[in-house]
Amino acid sequence: MKLDPIATLQLQLARLPGIGPRSAARLAFYIIKTSQAQGKNANLAEDLAQSLLDVQKEVRLCRECQNLCTEEYCSICRDPRRDQSTLCVVEAVPDMQALEKSGTFRGLYHVLHGVLAPLEGVGPEELKLEYLLDRTKNKSVEEVIIATNANVDGDATALYLASLLEPQELRITRLAMGVPLGSELEYLDSATLSRALLERKDMVNT
Amino acid sequence: MKLDPIATLQLQLARLPGIGPRSAARLAFYIIKTSQAQGKNANLAEDLAQSLLDVQKEVRLCRECQNLCTEEYCSICRDPRRDQSTLCVVEAVPDMQALEKSGTFRGLYHVLHGVLAPLEGVGPEELKLEYLLDRTKNKSVEEVIIATNANVDGDATALYLASLLEPQELRITRLAMGVPLGSELEYLDSATLSRALLERKDMVNT
Structure with missing residues (x-):
């Protein structure tokens, strides 16, 4: 027997992350209410369904950097103005978007789609690291910036990547860690503060 | 030009209530990630799209009580064991489901699909109150329980409904208000406490 479409x-909706049964019910009723009404939102259910199907059908991974895109290569890899000598390794696409938004990086990316997490069964094979090594070997790459997250898994992945890349004659760097801009020391966690102290920078050349 | 399917x-997703641009991005990436992977969630985008289209196509309002259903009449109105003499008026379908879950009410419902809110342009016409009056006139209804929310709009709607229904010889009641079960007085708001005091009940018949 087919389930009631509202319950379905x-x-x-409850399969989405961070959406429990109550939120799912609220969202479902909102969707149904707008699709019953004749307002500007009346096509919400259809539009959302269509874009879900479009994403499923059209989105794939860039053959070069593993970014999400709709072509064979993503717009960043296709852009000839990007600096081909610098490769920034990120855990996931949103990280890459955040870096793009900063407007500071003009090189290419490599998306791992994950991070080493032995306890969850994610080892080097799952991250397809050979592919990253091929990229750094064959191309005109001079520097690899490791931009994994500043947590335990991100640290472990960064260290592992650095050891993998070491034999290749590359500059290997990692994002600076310290006090985030606009923050007040009073409210900062002690791990960040202690890192900021240890990695303090000279302000005057001596 | 067609927008990027991920951005679309x-x-x-950001059109849904309580989902801002950041949550929408997070959900979109989760959906894309699962549809790229081969795990148990791989069909999430398709399943969700299908159920959105099903809801849009199949769900309509019960001709009797305005509940959401897939038939001409909802399962409650079709149930001959329900008490035809009591009508419970609620603002919305989730309210009705909450009452059903309590297991205490065996009568029929009437869903207003809204509440009087003059400031937002919702007047008696928008709630199709004539239809409720027809129901209470023509049927064997003896009691109308007004179960609108216990807030300003719910109160105003309840008072308005009571005045509309007064000419018909009916028992008109409203849900009891007071201390919710399992709560501690220390943490209760003063409006609830003062209502509970004013409407205190005799424990011993004198």
């Missing part, structure tokens, strides 16, 4: 929608 | 999905 609630179940499907 | 993020925009569509």
Whole structure:
């Protein structure tokens, strides 16, 4: 027997991360309410369904950097103005977008789509690291910036990557860690503060 | 030019209530990630899209009580064991589901699909109150329980409904207000406490 479509929608919405049964019910009723009404949101269910199907059908991984895109190569890899000598390794696409938004990096990316997490069964094979090594070997890459997250898994992955890349004659760097801009020391966690102290920078050349 | 499907999905998700641009981006990436992978969630995008389309196509309002259903009449109105003499008026379908879950009410419902809110342009016409009056006139209804929310709009709607229904010879009641079960007085708001005091009940018949 087919389930009630309202209950089905609630179940499907509850599969999304951070959406529990109550939120799913609220969202489902909102969707149904707008699709019953004639307002500007009346096409919400259809539009959302269509874009879900579009994403499923059209989005794939860039053959070069593993970014999400709809072509064979993503727009960054296709851009001839990007600096081909610097490769920034990130855990996931949102990280890459955050870096792009900063407007500071003009090189190319490499998306790992994950991070080493032995306890969850994610080892070097799952991250397809050979492919990254091939990229750094064959191309005109001079520097690899490791931009994994500043947590335990990100640290472990960064160290592992650095050891993998060491034999290749490359500059290997990692994002600076310290006090985030606009923050007040009073409210900062002690791990960040202690890192900022240890890695303090000279302000005057002596 | 067609927008990037990932950006489109993020925009569509952000149309849902309580989902801002950042949550929408997170959800979109989760959906894309699962649809790229081969795990148990790989069909999430498709399933969700299908259930959105199903809901849009199949769900309509019960001709009797305005509940959401897939048939002409909802399962409650079709149930001959329900008490036809009591009508419970609620603002919305989730309210009705909450009452059903309590297991105490065996009568029929009437869903207003809204509440009087003059400031937002919701007047008696928008709630189709004539239809409720027809129901209470023509049927064997003896009691109308007004179960609108215990807030300003719910109160105003309840008072308005009571005045509309007064000419018909009906018992008109409203849900009891007071201390919710399992709560501690120390943490209760003073409006609830003062209502509970004013409407205190005799424990011993004198």
